[in-house]
Amino acid sequence: MSEGGSRGDLLELSGIDTFYGPAQVHFAMNLEVRRGQIVCLLGGNASGKSTTMKVILGLVKPRAGTVRFDGQDITGLSTPAIIARGIGSVPEARRLFGAMTVRENLLMGAYTRRDRAEVNHDYDRMLGLFPRVAQRINNRAGTLSGGEQQMVAMARALMGRPRLICMDEPTMGLSPLYVDRVLELIAAINKEGVSVFMVEQNASLALQIAHHGYVLRTGVIALSGPAGELARDPRIRDAYLGGERTAA
Amino acid sequence: MGAWLDYTINGLIVGNIYALLAVGLALIFGVSHLINFAQGSIYTAGAFIGWTCAQRLGTPLPVTMAAVVLGCAALGVVIERVGLRPLAGSARIAPLLATIGISFVLDQGLQLLYSPDPRSLPSPLPAWRIQVGRGTIGALDILIAATGLVSAAVLFGFLRFSRLGWAVRATAQDSEAARQMGVNTDAVNRTVFAIAAGLGGLSGLLVGMYYNHIDTAMSFQATLKGVVAQVIGGMGNVPGAIAGSLLLGLTESYGVALFGSSYRNLFAFVLLLIVLVLRPNGLFAGRQAMSPEPLTGTFIAPSRPWDVPRWAVAVCVLLAALLPFLPNSAYALQVLTNAWLYALLAISLTLVAGTLGQVSLGHAGLLLIGAYASALLALDSGLPVWLSIPAAGFVTAALGTALTWPAFRLRSHYVSIATLGIGEIVGLVILNWESLTHGPMGVTGVPPLTAGTVELDSPQASYWVALAVLVLLGLMQSRLLGTHLGRTFRAIRDDDVAARACGVSLDRYKGLAFAVSGFAAGISGAISAHLYSYINNETFTSQVSVLALTMVILGGMGNVLGAVIGAVALTGLPEVFRFTAEYRQLIYGLVLLLMIRFRPQGILGTA
Numbered sequence: 052m053s054e055g056g057s058r059g060d061l062l063e064l065s066g067i068d069t070f071y072g073p074a075q076v077h078f079a080m081n082l083e084v085r086r087g088q089i090v091c092l093l094g095g096n097a098s099g100k101s102t103t104m105k106v107i108l109g110l111v112k113p114r115a116g117t118v119r120f121d122g123q124d125i126t127g128l129s130t131p132a133i134i135a136r137g138i139g140s141v142p143e144a145r146r147l148f149g150a151m152t153v154r155e156n157l158l159m160g161a162y163t164r165r166d167r168a169e170v171n172h173d174y175d176r177m178l179g180l181f182p183r184v185a186q187r188i189n190n191r192a193g194t195l196s197g198g199e200q201q202m203v204a205m206a207r208a209l210m211g212r213p214r215l216i217c218m219d220e221p222t223m224g225l226s227p228l229y230v231d232r233v234l235e236l237i238a239a240i241n242k243e244g245v246s247v248f249m250v251e252q253n254a255s256l257a258l259q260i261a262h263h264g265y266v267l268r269t270g271v272i273a274l275s276g277p278a279g280e281l282a283r284d285p286r287i288r289d290a291y292l293g294g295e296r297t298a299a
Numbered sequence: 300m301g302a303w304l305d306y307t308i309n310g311l312i313v314g315n316i317y318a319l320l321a322v323g324l325a326l327i328f329g330v331s332h333l334i335n336f337a338q339g340s341i342y343t344a345g346a347f348i349g350w351t352c353a354q355r356l357g358t359p360l361p362v363t364m365a366a367v368v369l370g371c372a373a374l375g376v377v378i379e380r381v382g383l384r385p386l387a388g389s390a391r392i393a394p395l396l397a398t399i400g401i402s403f404v405l406d407q408g409l410q411l412l413y414s415p416d417p418r419s420l421p422s423p424l425p426a427w428r429i430q431v432g433r434g435t436i437g438a439l440d441i442l443i444a445a446t447g448l449v450s451a452a453v454l455f456g457f458l459r460f461s462r463l464g465w466a467v468r469a470t471a472q473d474s475e476a477a478r479q480m481g482v483n484t485d486a487v488n489r490t491v492f493a494i495a496a497g498l499g500g501l502s503g504l505l506v507g508m509y510y511n512h513i514d515t516a517m518s519f520q521a522t523l524k525g526v527v528a529q530v531i532g533g534m535g536n537v538p539g540a541i542a543g544s545l546l547l548g549l550t551e552s553y554g555v556a557l558f559g560s561s562y563r564n565l566f567a568f569v570l571l572l573i574v575l576v577l578r579p580n581g582l583f584a585g586r587q588a589m590s591p592e593p594l595t596g597t598f599i600a601p602s603r604p605w606d607v608p609r610w611a612v613a614v615c616v617l618l619a620a621l622l623p624f625l626p627n628s629a630y631a632l633q634v635l636t637n638a639w640l641y642a643l644l645a646i647s648l649t650l651v652a653g654t655l656g657q658v659s660l661g662h663a664g665l666l667l668i669g670a671y672a673s674a675l676l677a678l679d680s681g682l683p684v685w686l687s688i689p690a691a692g693f694v695t696a697a698l699g700t701a702l703t704w705p706a707f708r709l710r711s712h713y714v715s716i717a718t719l720g721i722g723e724i725v726g727l728v729i730l731n732w733e734s735l736t737h738g739p740m741g742v743t744g745v746p747p748l749t750a751g752t753v754e755l756d757s758p759q760a761s762y763w764v765a766l767a768v769l770v771l772l773g774l775m776q777s778r779l780l781g782t783h784l785g786r787t788f789r790a791i792r793d794d795d796v797a798a799r800a801c802g803v804s805l806d807r808y809k810g811l812a813f814a815v816s817g818f819a820a821g822i823s824g825a826i827s828a829h830l831y832s833y834i835n836n837e838t839f840t841s842q843v844s845v846l847a848l849t850m851v852i853l854g855g856m857g858n859v860l861g862a863v864i865g866a867v868a869l870t871g872l873p874e875v876f877r878f879t880a881e882y883r884q885l886i887y888g889l890v891l892l893l894m895i896r897f898r899p900q901g902i903l904g905t906a
């Protein structure tokens with residue numbers, strides 16, 4: 052498992068070309084997530100952010116390029132196989148199993164795991180980490196508020212004990228209170244050693260907690276660098292900061 | 300009163316049998332939004348596996364039941380793998396059509412294996428009956444009820460408490476999210492097909508013992524009943540499917556009690572239509588029910604149709620018109636006359652299924668209306684045949700449109716199910732409306748084709764009449780496709796929401812398309828009636844509707860010339876190769892499967 056362990060990159064996308072039918076979404080995209088970091092992918096609407104996450108998860112297969120996870124090529128693997136290697140997903144719009152209870156949703160997150168006792172331990176840990184979730188544990192997930200659902204989605208992804216967690220616009224549609232809470236939680240999760248790849252439209256929010264950022268513009272990485280530098284970069288200020296959803 | 304208790308018990312028992320069929324359909328629909336039209340064929344396969352075990356190998360009942368469940372489950376896995384998984388990415392109607400193809404192949408395979416003759420499948424259980432109130436219950440009734448209950452309980456436990464069961468539920472709610480949790484959705488599909496097939500086969504075995512009768516023709520009705528029960532309970536709703544099945548069983552049983560057994564299916568299909576129109580999510584959909592499932596995507600593979608030059612078409616028509624002058628052409632004339640009449644049906648269907656995107660499975664009903672209208676107008680009202688045929692066209696246009704009108708608000712799969720039900724209802728009304736239609740006796744002595752005083756009953760004349768009508772209506776339909784009207788039809792097919800937003804009245808245009816379609820189908824049925832001289836309610840069955848759809852797909856949906864080619868190919872080629880009737884169904888099924896898989900745009904391309 053760990054030839055790549057000595058190197059810094061946990062996830063590495065290189066030369067990715069993606070298409071939907073004839074329409075090209077990514078053009079020779081390169082991107083890395085270093086071990087232990089929070090990396091955010093910024094970009095406007097329809098720039099190809101969600102598709103990037105789908106490429107990582109194997110839901111969309113790139114026509115060219117490779118995805119490496121922990122040093123190994125996972126480009127051709129099925130989504131379940133990729134998940135089983137230690138990637139967790141918080142999909143766009145959360146995508147909870149609405150008719151199942153919160154508890155069942157969390158346990159679905161541990162679907163690939165066989166270590167019953169450890170799963171139970173993680174389950175208790177999630178209830179501690181997300182008290183709001185604990186209160187609603189026997190409710191159907193579909194009846195929760197947007198913020199609560201986001202918590203469940205994050206807890207569900209963590210139940211798989213991922214080494215990398217991928218999140219697609221985790222703050223979208225949340226009240227300001229929940230936005231802050233979610234950002235704090237992402238930072239906390241990262242402190243526990245989980246690397247984070249996070250897709251966001253709202254650059255100012257994401258760069259608050261990220262270590263490194265990429266800016267995607269119509270399928271091309273237009274800018275990248277440490278989060279602090281990006282936040283001060285006038286080009287990104289022009290293009291993205293103060294986007295319609297800035298929370299202050 | 301005692302009789303009513305018996306009818307209730309009978310209704311519940313039959314409902315249990317339907318439930319075993321419908322639960323599987325609901326599971327499959329839940330995870331893959333597919334209506335499995337092969338379910339009835341698996342049910343028949345189950346009955347025959349059971350017969351082989353019990354009658355040939357002499358196995359005891361528990362072993363027979365286990366063999367049926369395992370054998371059918373294996374069959375279900377094979378169907379999923381070979382017939383459906385390759386279609387995972389295509390429009391949703393594609394796998395539905397594939398299951399129809401699979402059902403043809405399975406039914407005919409069974410018929411070749413076991414011959415079409417019915418067999419008896421006696422129940423090995425003791426023949427005692429216990430008195431309950433004033434009704435009675437037999438050992439087999441108890442077995443069927445127990446099988447239903449135990450299956451439901453096991454299924455409930457599986458879905459609620461097992462890892463794979465959770466995966467099934469998660470996939471049903473959001474398959475992409477389930478995959479992101481590491482669920483292998485292919486495995487889920489396979490599991491669900493295995494369960495559905497196992498229960499479906501068990502249902503076939505129990506029915507066979509209940510009526511002490513099995514034959515290879517019982518598939519289609521079984522599929523229909525399972526689908527009806529599932530629609531009543533709400534597509535994809537497993538508990539709903541059970542409740543819907545019991546309700547269907549009771550409704551049929553009471554209907555039979557009140558009106559006689561020929562009304563059984565009429566009650567089933569009328570119930571289907573009522574539920575589809577009033578509660579398309581089923582009777583038990585609560586507030587948290589899914590919004591009416593969009594199921595968008597008609598079976599239109601985008602393609603550029605072949606541009607066949609006009610002179611080539613003209614030359615073909617001319618050659619066809621000259622064929623009767625060839626010596627020894629009698630057999631070819633007979634085959635081709637039939638082909639032209641099927642082509643008429645196919646251009647009728649391709650207008651609504653291809654151009655308008657409403658995949659109708661009820662065109663046999665239109666043929667029946669046309670055939671009966673012309674036959675009865677000529678026989679009972681004394682109208683000359685050359686008038687009764689066009690009159691039948693108009694009657695069919697009007698009646699067909701009026702009958703499908705309730706289905707206009709439905710989309711995609713639901714249109715197919717509703718029209719299938721409507722087609723069945725037409726046949727059943729004809730069967731039961733004796734004062735008008737002569738009922739099960741059929742209509743004998745339908746006068747031959749004439750025009751004024753000219754007798755047209757020679758094979759040559761019939762051939763020319765059919766060809767001329769086809770050319771005329773075919774040309775008119777081709778012209779229509781190029782007009783504003785044709786473009787509007789295609790706009791509705793491609794995006795009905797957008798079309799409506801542009802101010803297009805969907806009902807009016809759908810009505811118009813069904814009227815034009817009904818006219819052509821009615822004429823086809825009418826001419827057939829005068830050629831056959833005898834018709835009854837089973838002259839055109841839903842199998843004909845499916846065959847017509849196969850022709851349309853083969854030629855290219857919406858493509859008029861393609862429909863003609865599809866019809867000629869499917870009626871003519873089996874004759875050329877002198878396939879016997881059993882093999883023909885097999886070929887239709889394989890053609891359907893192969894076209895959907897490898898050339899969904901058809902021979903000439905969609906238009």
Ligand SMILES: Nc1ncnc2c1ncn2[C@@H]1O[C@H](COP(=O)(O)OP(=O)(O)O)[C@@H](O)[C@H]1O
Nearest residue numbers: 071072076094095096097098099100101102103
């Ligand atoms: N399943 C799909 N089929 C076809 N086109 C798609 C599909 N999903 C996304 N697209 C298109 O690809 C482009 C990128 O989409 P996406 O990755 O969702 O962007 P973002 O997440 O940055 O808003 C958009 O133009 C979108 O319309």
Ligand SMILES: [Mg+2]
Nearest residue numbers: 100101102143
């Ligand atoms: Mg997105």
